[in-house]
Amino acid sequence: xxxxxxxRTDQPIGSxxxxxxxxxxxxxxxxxxxxxxxxFFYYETMKIFLDTADTQLIQDGYNTGLIDGITTNPxxxxxxxxxxxxxxxxxxxxxxxxxxxxxxxxxxxxxxxxLRLSKKFxxxxxxxxxxxxxxxxxxxxxxxxxxxxxxxxxxxxxxxxLSAKAGATYVSPFVGRVxxxxxxxxxxxxxxxxxxxxxxxxxxxxxxxxxxxVRDVGRAFExxxxxxxxPPAVFNKMYNHILTDKGLQLFDEDWKKTQELIK
Ligand code: E4P
Numbered sequence: 001x002x003x004x005x006x007x008r009t010d011q012p013i014g015s016x017x018x019x020x021x022x023x024x025x026x027x028x029x030x031x032x033x034x035x036x037x038x039x040f041f042y043y044e045t046m047k048i049f050l051d052t053a054d055t056q057l058i059q060d061g062y063n064t065g066l067i068d069g070i071t072t073n074p075x076x077x078x079x080x081x082x083x084x085x086x087x088x089x090x091x092x093x094x095x096x097x098x099x100x101x102x103x104x105x106x107x108x109x110x111x112x113x114x115l116r117l118s119k120k121f122x123x124x125x126x127x128x129x130x131x132x133x134x135x136x137x138x139x140x141x142x143x144x145x146x147x148x149x150x151x152x153x154x155x156x157x158x159x160x161x162l163s164a165k166a167g168a169t170y171v172s173p174f175v176g177r178v179x180x181x182x183x184x185x186x187x188x189x190x191x192x193x194x195x196x197x198x199x200x201x202x203x204x205x206x207x208x209x210x211x212x213x214v215r216d217v218g219r220a221f222e223x224x225x226x227x228x229x230x231p232p233a234v235f236n237k238m239y240n241h242i243l244t245d246k247g248l249q250l251f252d253e254d255w256k257k258t259q260e261l262i263k
Contacts, residue, residue, distance in 0.1 A: 189219075
């Protein structure tokens with residue numbers, strides 16, 4: 001966890017000098033006093049989102065305290081069989097503060113819908129647009145109005161560059177779908193992260209999407225993703241390791257034996 005102003009680094013709270021001072025002084029004060037720094041100074045890393053519109057599964061995930069946001073798309077909404085806005089509202093009522101809501105149609109339709117959703121759901125809404133000329137024009141217009149935008153269907157570094165220039169808060173490279181087409185999905189994450197780092201571009205976060213297995217989660221973060229969005233089944237598997245199960249079984253047995261011994 002890095003101490004920086006929360007959210008986009010191009011929106012500092014106060015002057016750069018104050019920000020720098022706080023980011024240096026605050027950790028020292030917190031370390032010395034043992035208190036938790038105020039949450040608005042955090043810039044969270046290794047964020048985990050759930051990639052589903054199933055509110056029951058999301059509630060289970062959210063209850064773990066480890067979920068930072070949700071991504072949906074038209075297919076996931078269709079699978080839920082529900083009115084998308086009902087789903088979004090339920091997630092926000094649950095306490096989620098970053099819900100990606102995908103818009104469709106032409107440039108005007110996407111813009112108007114994105115603006116309407118961002119007005120209705122406020123700071124909890126992230127408007128998701130495709131990486132097309134229309135999508136990026138909408139991204140530019142909405143991000144100018146300080147609406148968070150997630151540019152989706154990213155399959156190349158050049159698309160990530162254009163999205164960054166359009167003011168995207170997030171770019172969503174689709175790891176699994178790249179792999180399905182015999183290219184390296186994780187290499188795409190690495191290439192985008194390296195490009196942003198070389199260009200000192202901190203304004204756009206890399207949201208690794210279309211993740212199909214636990215191994216890719218670790219690798220995506222290792223290669224520079226800021227966020228991974230996961231189907232709930234993949235998130236749940238992140239806890240698992242056979243040696244944890246074996247070790248725990250042994251500890252439980254030995255604990256019971258100790259209880260017998262000290263009776
Ligand atoms: C991302 O935001 C998409 O909703 C999602 O990750 C797509 O995943 P899929 O390729 O498994 O459909």
